[in-house]
Amino acid sequence: MQPILEIRNLALGYPDLTLFRQLSLDLHPGTNLAVLGANGSGKSTFVKLLLGLTDPLAGRLSWPGGRPREIGYLAQMTEFDRRFPMRVRDLAAMGAWRGFGLWSGLNRAGRLKVEAALDEAGVADIADRPLHTLSGGQLQRTLFARVILQDAPVILLDEPFTAVDQTTEAHLLSIIDRWRSEGRAIVLVVHDLSSVLDHCSHALLLGGGLASYGTVDDVVIPRRLVAQKYMSESQAAWMFRSGHAQTPTGATHV
Numbered sequence: 406m407q408p409i410l411e412i413r414n415l416a417l418g419y420p421d422l423t424l425f426r427q428l429s430l431d432l433h434p435g436t437n438l439a440v441l442g443a444n445g446s447g448k449s450t451f452v453k454l455l456l457g458l459t460d461p462l463a464g465r466l467s468w469p470g471g472r473p474r475e476i477g478y479l480a481q482m483t484e485f486d487r488r489f490p491m492r493v494r495d496l497a498a499m500g501a502w503r504g505f506g507l508w509s510g511l512n513r514a515g516r517l518k519v520e521a522a523l524d525e526a527g528v529a530d531i532a533d534r535p536l537h538t539l540s541g542g543q544l545q546r547t548l549f550a551r552v553i554l555q556d557a558p559v560i561l562l563d564e565p566f567t568a569v570d571q572t573t574e575a576h577l578l579s580i581i582d583r584w585r586s587e588g589r590a591i592v593l594v595v596h597d598l599s600s601v602l603d604h605c606s607h608a609l610l611l612g613g614g615l616a617s618y619g620t621v622d623d624v625v626i627p628r629r630l631v632a633q634k635y636m637s638e639s640q641a642a643w644m645f646r647s648g649h650a651q652t653p654t655g656a657t658h659v
Contacts, residue, residue, distance in 0.1 A: 406434065407469050408431035408432055408433050409468065409473075410432035410466070410467075410468055410590070411431055411465075411469060412428060412429055412430050412431075412432075412466050413467075414428075414464040414465070415429070415465070416428075417454060417459075417461055417462060418447070423462060423614065424445075424447035424611070425447055425611055425616040426462075426463065426616075427464075427616070428464070428609075428616040428618065429464075430607075430609065430618045432590050434589065434590055435585055435590070436585070436590050437581065437591045437606050438593070438606075438608070439594075439600075439608045439609070439625075440592060440594045440608075440609045440611070441596075441601065441609070441625070441635060443634050443635055446611040446633075447616075448563075451609075451611070452561055452592070455476070455559075456478065456561065473557060473558050473559050475555055475556075475557045476559045476561060477500075477556075477559065477561065478552070478555075478563075479551075479552050479562045479563060479565055480563055482541065482544065482548075482564070482567050482568060483567075485544070485548070488536075491536050492532065492534065493531055493532045493536065493539070493543075494519060494523060494533065496536060496548070496550075496551060497519055497522055497528075497532075497553075498515075498519045498554065499554075500552060500553065500554030500556075501515055501518060518554060519550075522550040522553040522554045523550050525550070525553060525580065526546045526553065526580070528546045528550060531543060541569060542568065542570055545565065545566075545568065545573065546573065549580055558588075558589055558590065559590045559591075559592070561592045562591065562593045562594065563594045564596070565577060565593060565595070566600065574597075574600070578600065578603075578604050581593070581604060585606075598644065601621055602621060602625065606620065606621065607620055607621060607624075608621045608624040608625050610624050610625070610630070610635065612634045612635055613632065613633045615633050617629050627645050
């Protein structure tokens with residue numbers, strides 16, 4: 406199967422700071438890729454690269470079938486100003502503007518799609534509430550509804566579970582699982598390793614100037630997490646006491 410995205414010998418960073426180098430990976434349809442790393446390791450810069458907002462220091466990024474017309478994107482909640490005078494349904498509907506036009510408005514089919522997305526994200530009952538009245542979990546569900554309406558083949562989720570409770574996280578993960586079953590490629594920047602272990606097929610671990618890519622079982626192991634400064638030895642020992650750690654067999658560690 407042809408990959409949606411190919412990355413070869415990539416170095417990423419700034420003129421005076423290289424965050425990591427020599428990263429190669431293929432992103433295939435139906436892949437959930439978790440991007441992990443401590444603050445400053447390059448996670449947000451990697452997302453900006455995929456969005457076309459920054460260039461690599463070296464190496465290349467290519468879309469073999471052509472760059473997708475649209476990439477679904479959910480930014481960190483800290484980047485969103487909920488004081489903007491807008492209702493829940495209006496924010497969600499912004500995800501459909503490519504299909505229906507920014508100025509022409511939504512036709513009946515478009516309105517039905519918006520209602521369906523609101524329902525799936527669990528915010529249909531608050532669709533007419535202004536954004537400033539929402540809790541963190543309600544806002545995150547609304548942003549998921551917007552991504553649903555983007556209907557994109559590649560979806561980038563930057564810290565999608567910030568400020569949400571376990572029930573909301575489980576619901577959002579069910580949406581992510583549906584996207585994967587539909588053959589979409591999903592990139593998640595996450596901190597919660599339990600989400601990675603249970604819902605992602607591959608992982609990219611950044612830190613210490615290194616990038617490790619492979620299956621979750623090959624990458625998310627104590628030795629790598631400690632070496633790349635994601636957690637301390639005692640934290641890794643505690644987390645993997647339940648037996649999640651496995652011997653690496655095919656990760657790319659550069």
